[in-house]
Amino acid sequence: MASFTKSLFLFLFIQFCFSILPSSFAQSPTPGSSDGYTIYGRVKIPSFGTKEFSLPAKVSNVKVILNGGQRVSFLRPDGYFSFHNVPAGTHLIEVVAKGYFFSPVRVDVSARNPGKIQAALTENRRGLSEFVLEPLKEEQYYEIREPFSIMSIVKSPMGLMMGFMLIVVFLMPKLMENMDPEEMKRAQEEMRNQGVPSLASLLPGAARSN
């Protein structure tokens, strides 16, 4: 898990290095109203593409939600979104996209020096230098059916039982063979005395053999 996260970070870092976007972090006090700021941001869904059935990143179904449902915004085709007239304070932005897991983002809109917004992912407390939100991981809603293999049958409880039985049937006689024949005879004698029913005696018609 740890290594996975590490590689994910590395991946995200590379993503950032290559992103040549203009600063999408701009915000300005809006004219006309005194207490509103605008939060601009961008949602970027990289095509993980590792699995063949990965969903195509459909931007039209992505929602960006401010403060747990206070406002809902949608993405433009280029992935940008904005919230207007946001008062100064600390806010929470959540991205809802089917098939992807996004961390909520803590957004500090500063009242003292307008023009300053700080953002950090709340899941891992990582600050964002640019307001580009990316999924932490893909979400797989279905179990994947394992293709049919001998191993899966062997591993299943039934298979384990079968395996045990096979071992008993085929390995035990081998072990018996290695035993001293005299000792064997004595053991058989003992068993007979104790009257342990053998498989043969249980079967119909086997009684006469005794």
Added chain:
Amino acid sequence: MAMAIRVFLSFLLFLSLTNLASSLYEDQVGLMDWHQQYIGKVKHAVFHTQKTGRKRVLVSTEENVVASLDLRHGEIFWRHVLGTNDVVDGIDIALGKYVITLSSDGSILRAWNLPDGQMVWESSLQGSKESKSILNIPKNLKADKDDLILVFGKGCLHAISGIDGEVLWRKDFASESIEVSHIIQSPEVIYVAGFVGSSKFYVYEVNAKSGELLKNNHVALPFATSGESLSVSGDKFVVLDDVRSKIVTIDINNGNINYNQKQVSDLIKDSSGQAVILPSKLPGLFALKINSQVLLIKVTNEGELVALDQIDNTAAFSNALSISEDQHVFAFVQYEDNKIQLSVKDVNDWNGALLKENLVIDHQRGNIEKIFINNYVRTDRSHGFRALMVMEDHSLLLVQQGEIVWSREDGLASVVDVTTSELPVEKEGVSVAKVEQNLFEWLKGHVLKLKGTLMIASAEEKIAIQKLRLRSSEKSKMTRDHNGFRKLLIVLTRAGKVFALHTGDGRIVWSTTLHALRKSEDCEHPVGLNIYQWQVPHHHALDENPSLLVIGRCGPSVTAPTVISFLDAYTGKELNSLSLAHTVARVIPLPYTDSTEQRLHLIIDVNKHAYLYPRTPEAIEILKREFSNIYWYSVETDNGVIRGHALKSNCIHEIVDEYCFVFRDLWSIVFPSESEKIIATVTRKSNEVVHTQAKVMTDHDVMYKYISKNILFVANAAPKASGEIGTATPEEATLVIYIIDTVTGRILHRMTHHGCQGPVHAVFSENWVVYHYFNLRAHRHEMSVIEVYDQSRADNKDIWKFVLGKHNLTSPISSYYRPEISAKSQSYFFTHSVKAIEVTSTAKGITSKQLLIGTIGDQVLALDKRFLDPRRTLNPSQAEKEEGIIPLTDSLPIISQSYITHSLKVEGLRGIVTVPAKLESTSLVFAYGVDLFFTQIAPSRTYDSLTEDFSYALLLLTIVALVAALFVTYVLSERKDLEEKWR
């Protein structure tokens, strides 16, 4: 031996731990679940029926949904659910390719791509004043021009480019104190018209290119006006005066404003009723409604009013539709006996009707509330018309050529309450012949399934398998099944319509609009409130059908008149309905039934009276017997008070009503209003079954759960932090949690979360409560669990006390007996915001529980209760691990496979309901919002039944193979025996 058992147990545990997520394979979708998509009651509709491309209608609804519907079948092409505060004010099409929506009181303008619903641009419009919002998109037949979108909202006029949403200019009217009601566009000049006060009519002329104010003009009417003014044509307006006796026509031709007035009585003989101008936009015409009659009045070029026609029993008028350069048509519907007549007429040619069709619409749908028309060209080049009708029950119909082409039950987008009903018992057993006939088919199906599990099925066979599984007629039968999976979900919608949905496939079994909740003179805005099970026959009255109690009200306020209605749960027939003389503040189903198994209900009104239903002497008899055992509580959120009540005596009225009681206050808890405000209260479900009272700890200690039906969870937030996230600082926010016994008013437990705030969502079950809130310090959501244990019974585990008879197990349990309580609590981070929390419920309460969390993404996540166990520690001991305690982590895991909605969304999720199936392992889950979703879940897997994909063929194969092996080994052993004997 003990060692072996321990190893085996831990092995089993390992197996069960790996399966904490209840997951689904992709091909199992639709087997046990169904999902229905709705949009809600349509407010505006715009047709898009160009010759090329798919024909569609764009709608905005009261659930804040913007959607594009297929005009042929009524299916949803695309749909967006806007935020709850983002009410859509207007919708239109611009440039022939964008859908423009104006929302949030005219402050957000969005453009959506017509084919796929992708948002193209969004514009935030600023303004300082609350005002009416108007969206005006000029209908240019030549689309090459840069379309200017005019929006009036928040006291400002904005001109916005249709291509990129850029605000070209804005003109602030906030300082002018004008109530703008019309925007009229001509190529160079925009007229902005409206009233200042109620008698001064102002018209401003604004330059269309720059937004510069050219001139303003006004006329002062010698009387006040009332109601909305209506624009009749480009330069004429009509409005009624304040006593509704005169019609005023205002003409703003050439910058001069003139007005004419005419008495309503001059136009119609019987003008005794209240006149109302209907808001249909018809060029040169307007419709005046008096009583149930509608008068169509023509406004001539000179401003004269001429009454054209008088139409009786009119339901709705459409806006005018321009079908060619100079031909404008409109539609209206009339009631005629049992039929509905749809007429389409030309505005200028009153006598000839373009269309006259008779329709039969199901009576249950109620009246037609809105009608939108659209035209198409028939093969013989004449015009045909189709009409989209919005009904009283919020359903949507498309009518073409006198027939209903499709209908959508969009009332189901506003479910307010849910209950369930059992289906009838199957009368006859399945005949043997039928089974034999199907045996071959059955075997074939299983062989196919076996192929599927072995992954050797071909593509066609796979399709056949999937079809076979989905088709399974078992699940949609109309009879009770052995496992209790088949039930009726009875839902009440806001429109006051009751639907019964089959849990197997979600189809509507019946639907009923309550007669008493139809819109009428006495009942202006009927709303459905609650639905209860009234009669659930299972012992003495098995031959009767179960019935339901529905409560509705004629308006949003608590004091509005209330109606109650009784429905047959199998047929939906209304058995009885009553208009109550009293109001309904609360309904309390009592745990008593009479001899016909009708449940007793107490209805509390706002004047502190309790009324008993059913109104039978027998019910009174039962109530008298249990008089001193009935307690309830009330929460006054505004005052911060919780009170406990008990019945006192009969009401003292002039008319003796023995079903009416007054009640007394037993206790009250007053929260300090300066530091605490009630934001959430949650109590246990009254029908919850608890299997075991005690919990065995790892050290073989026994803890007794504190289980009481009369227990209430209250969450209070600091008043400053009772708003939404982002409005408070951590220093001023605290969340205080109480657990209160509602019989004695005793506070069992109190806890403070510093730096935390709401919204709080909670669920109470057995002896624990789980709640979700926001931690401002960490700026993350948290979930906490409190488990309440009864300490006074803890001594009972001493064996010597049992021997000596000193235990208190036989002492009666009463709420007045004050047990010693201990509460354990733990908190965890949770990633998402939450819309609803529910817990699974099973028939006997043995199966472990799962929390069902409706997340902000409109999905439902199943989270095992074991993750919310106060006994979790960082390093659980071996014994604790064996018991299933998960090592403590700071946040709760979100395993994507455990979303019970899998890849679906229940848009606008509002509530989750769980119902136990008869099979102990299984719980039925119904989630509702704009969409509906139903599924079955088994929190501990289906340990008491074979799974759906269990392969009988494999079992048969194994048995056959074993028998064969048996004989082979038998023969072999015989042979060996013989050889040995010869030796």
